[in-house]
Amino acid sequence: MIVLAGSSGRTLAFAPGDLLKLESGKGLKHLYKVVAIDIVDSRKGSLLLDTDLAMLSLVTCYPFDAGESGGPLRYVVTAKMLY
Numbered sequence: 001m002i003v004l005a006g007s008s009g010r011t012l013a014f015a016p017g018d019l020l021k022l023e024s025g026k027g028l029k030h031l032y033k034v035v036a037i038d039i040v041d042s043r044k045g046s047l048l049l050d051t052d053l054a055m056l057s058l059v060t061c062y063p064f065d066a067g068e069s070g071g072p073l074r075y076v077v078t079a080k081m082l083y
Contacts, residue, residue, distance in 0.1 A: 019034070031081070032081050034078070035078055037076070039073055039076070042073070047059070055078060055081065056078070056081065058076070058079075061073070
């Protein structure tokens with residue numbers, strides 16, 4: 001299990017594993033299971049954000065070692081809330 005302190009983008013961007021445990025500044029705790037990791041072309045794909053399930057989508061630029069920022073590829077991690 002991976003335990004992260006905080007829920008900032010910096011904290012979440014480097015979380016390894018398939019479980020994410022997040023704690024808000026207000027003491028709320030949630031456990032998420034990663035259900036998909038995709039590389040999406042932002043010019044062609046879209047994110048499903050309106051679901052009946054409690055989901056978390058983490059999105060960052062890709063490739064990670066690109067010489068310039070602003071390319072079209074995105075690394076997308078999708079997780080389902082367990083509690």
